Amino acid sequence: MRTVVCAEPGHMTLEQRDSPSCGAEEALLRIRRIGVCGTDIHAYGGNQPYFSYPRVLGHELAGEIVEVGSEGDPDLVGKRAYVIPYLHCGECRACRHGRTNCCQRMQVIGVHRDGGMCDTWRCPSII
Known part of the structure; x- marks a missing residue:
């Protein structure tokens, strides 16, 4: 894939x-x-302290679900989806108290993990 x-x-x-x-x-x-967006431009310019290279950029993405894993809902195949790019751990104090936006181990798609500037992207099925 490209x-x-x-x-x-x-x-x-x-x-x-x-x-x-x-x-x-x-x-x-x-x-x-x-x-x-600005995050991608800053990464390209080397002005983003959270990046490691090489990195597939892209955290603002949407597409069509083409496959779900065995734990996913097969009715989602063919549906449109957008991605909330913030991945929380679910285990830290903030996550346990429902404040996943304050996760101590937050990872951002396209920043800490490879993003969506590709033909097909693998994501958590909790979309």
Whole structure:
């Protein structure tokens, strides 16, 4: 699949990568739309302290669900979806008190983990 990679600050590449497989608690999303925002521009410019390179950017994404894992809802296949890019641990004090936005181990798609600038993206099926 085609994947846009920020290899290092100031250098983007278009790579061919294997299509992702779908784990039990995951879904595959065919990317239909993706936004480019200040976070991506700062990563490209090397002004984003949370990034490591190379990184697939893109945390503002939407698409079509093409596959769900064995723990997912098969009725979701073919549905449109958008992604909330913040992944919380579910275990820290903030998460246990329902304040997942304050997670101590928060990870952001396209920042701490590879994002959606690709043809097909693997995501948690809790979308």
